[in-house]
Amino acid sequence: MMKNKMLTTMMIILLVILLAGAVAIIVIYKLDHSSANKAPSIDEVVKQSVDVPEITTNLKSNNFIKISFKLETNSTKAQKELAKRDFQVKNIIIDQLSELSPNDLQGQSGKDKLRMDLKDAISKIMQDGKVVNVYITSYVIQ
Numbered sequence: 659m660m661k662n663k664m665l666t667t668m669m670i671i672l673l674v675i676l677l678a679g680a681v682a683i684i685v686i687y688k689l690d691h692s693s694a695n696k697a698p699s700i701d702e703v704v705k706q707s708v709d710v711p712e713i714t715t716n717l718k719s720n721n722f723i724k725i726s727f728k729l730e731t732n733s734t735k736a737q738k739e740l741a742k743r744d745f746q747v748k749n750i751i752i753d754q755l756s757e758l759s760p761n762d763l764q765g766q767s768g769k770d771k772l773r774m775d776l777k778d779a780i781s782k783i784m785q786d787g788k789v790v791n792v793y794i795t796s797y798v799i800q
Contacts, residue, residue, distance in 0.1 A: 706731045708740045708747075712796060715752045718759045721799055727751070728793040729780065736787020743783060750779045760799050769794060 698706070710727040717723055729747070731737045740747065754775055762768055773792040781788040 706737045715755050721760050724798045726796045728795050729789050730791035731787050732790050733787045739786045
């Protein structure tokens with residue numbers, strides 16, 4: 659009789675410990691993911707961004723483009739590195755644009771492709787982070 663009572667008590671204690679552990683794991687998992695998915699504030703975006711002043715260059719055709727960008731990085735450390743790499747960034751932008759025609763840049767899909775291509779190409783040269791967004795801040799084709 660004493661053995662059964664002791665066994666029952668031990669089983670109840672073991673179940674309580676397992677239940678508390680499971681609840682703790684779920685709470686930690688939910689808190690971790692909710693903070694990771696939080697979008698940065700506009701102040702953080704600005705602090706982690708680099709302006710690329712207006713660039714005028716030839717397109718693949720006889721046209722030329724005047725365009726400027728704001729590049730958003732994933733950290734202030736990456737922002738500082740990107741600011742130092744401004745000459746490499748301009749080179750990448752000019753190289754990308756020289757392969758495009760005005761038709762390639764028409765509409766939102768053309769601009770989206772340019773932004774994605776620039777984001778990927780510029781992120782490849784980064785050592786302390788990456789570019790997470792490319793914003794076109796001015797754009798004229800002549």
